[in-house]
Amino acid sequence: MALQRLSGWGRTAWTVADLVHTNDVSEMKQVINQSGARGVIARGLGRSYGAASQNAGGSVLEITAEGDPHGIDALLDSTTGVLDVASSVSLDSILRMSVPRGWFVPVTPGTRFVTVGGAIASDVHGKNHHFDGSFGQHVSSITLLLASGEVVELTPRLNPEWFWATVGGMGLTGIILRARVSMLPIESSRVRVETERLTNFDAVCEAMSSDGADNDYRYSVCWIDLLATGPSMGRGVLTRGEHASAADVKDDDVLAYDPRLKVPAPSWVPNGLLNKWSIKAFNEVWYRKAPGSRHVSIESIPQFFHPLDGVHQWNRLYGNQGFIQYQFIVPLDRIDVLRAVIETFSSAGVASFLAVLKRMGPQNLSPMSFPTEGWTLTLDIAAGIKGLPELLSRVDNMVLDAGGRHYLAKDSHVSPTAVRRGYPRLDEWMHTRDAMDPNGLWRSDLARRLGLVSAQHTRGNE
């Protein structure tokens, strides 16, 4: 045990907790037994942007298997494609093992450096949400360590309530130990990508709507230039893809997979490196670089799915103030709100290095899962910008008034009321959570800020 300062990927709101790295259940139980009033939370690779995997003054169990000399604890059934995997294993490790054997993860977020445990707890989504749904929909069983010390196996058929409370449950129902995940068969390790430049926001929404052929592609996402104004406001570069067939690939080894890290981010970065002017210049280049008309290319998995993973610790590019990632969703018919949000940010001079728009498919059975049918916009913003709390609170209300919500794995600032409004099944989930953890053992800084672990279950004198 050691006191350790922790933050999420955004490097804001640091707090100190007792950090224990372990993959061993008996050690986890020991930490649980010795934990004080401020409880315990599991942490994987710390890729959630806000405070979901930190626990101020309490215990944090870091459950990762990076660099495990015994290889990864994952068994892939080559006939069914079912992967039986420890929660500590990252999607990166899985892909290194599975791609050469012809299997891909069913869902990957923008980084492959997330653990299976984190992917389930955040119910992560990827560029294929409109096609395949989110990660939890491909999980057929979860082995969970409860607060009582009991280990249970949850499946969507046998105990749907507990299973779906754990999917998207932000680690507040127990510690995910193992899972069975259905993998996707692939013929090659390449992606056939269609890239298209779209001159304004109307063109973007048109191309991505369901009758705009978006449903014909498994993967679809659009990068948006938030700083473009006037007639080119909301212009973007749309990329859509499919796993390439063996015939598409010229290479001899069609399943070759080599995700080597390319450049490290410098260890020290001047604050304000990413500012309105540098981002504007980047956006112009990025937009112009994309072909004017539809263009087909064959890309590798890291190129297409995980471009930012190419820069090690890219989160440091924001300097020591850190950054937040703002991701929300609004119903399909509320493009007006997307536009209003983009205008609000752009007129406040808030630049975003990465702004990404995606059309999401229907919601799954989890009460706390983020995706619902609608548009999700994601942007990252330097945390130290003057007036940001006021601006975000205004935008939060625009989103909530439109029937939208915020993604908890990204969240760093929303209010308890905002979660209540955005997640109408919050009480139902809290009720299930309380049944699974009657004494309120599991708690995180996110849970504390948002009141996700109800007050009557507060332990001791916290």
Added chain:
Amino acid sequence: MKNGVGVAQNIVLFGGTSDIGQAILRRIIKPGVARVALVSRNLEAAASFASELEEAFPDVEIHHVRYDAADASSMAHVVTEIVSEIGDIDVAVVAQGVLNEGMDYYSDPTGLITLCDVNFTSTMVLLYALSQQMKQQGYGKTVLLSSVAGERVRKGNPAYGATKAGIDGFALALDHELVGTGASILVVRPGFVTTKMTTGMKKAPFSTDAESVAKITEAGIASGKKVVWAPGLLRWMFLILKNVPLPVWRKLPL
């Protein structure tokens, strides 16, 4: 819990009637703040500030806690009471203090006892109690209103200056002890501030107002500094003033 854009959910002001304390709160209460506790001896005197806050920030719960800033032995209890009312303390602004200038301490030293109790003894006990709570929380920021008067104690207000010198030095050392716990202390050193505390006094050079002190304090909290001066120029002034030889110091018109 503090959030990712630097907003504290729960804020406590010790010395609920302090002009500087109130000015700091006006600046740091933003969307995201849920609860504010005003701790003061005279709840009626703090009531007008409370209603001002209620009007300006309808989403924020305002709590009142009564205490006697001179009663050092009650400080730990006061902190416990606040925590039971609002939960974790994200930011505590310690603005309790008395000036008691112009009193004839030669013939009646009782005022000195109050002065030391409020400015020094109680504040020291309070900083320990807050730090203990924040260590358990794994985070938390205490803002101590010190004064340049403590930088080099001068004739005119030797007693006040000595209490500030003492508490300032103590707070910096305590902050050093807290490294690695998540709890930390920001020492704010204002110069002459035109407030009700200094009403009727002759303005000193580089005087400032509560609003400017608050602005500098807010920036100090955000950047994680250990000490801020208000105005900032005083830092360089005192670098010189602290080091001028005593005979020269005594001739200065301060």
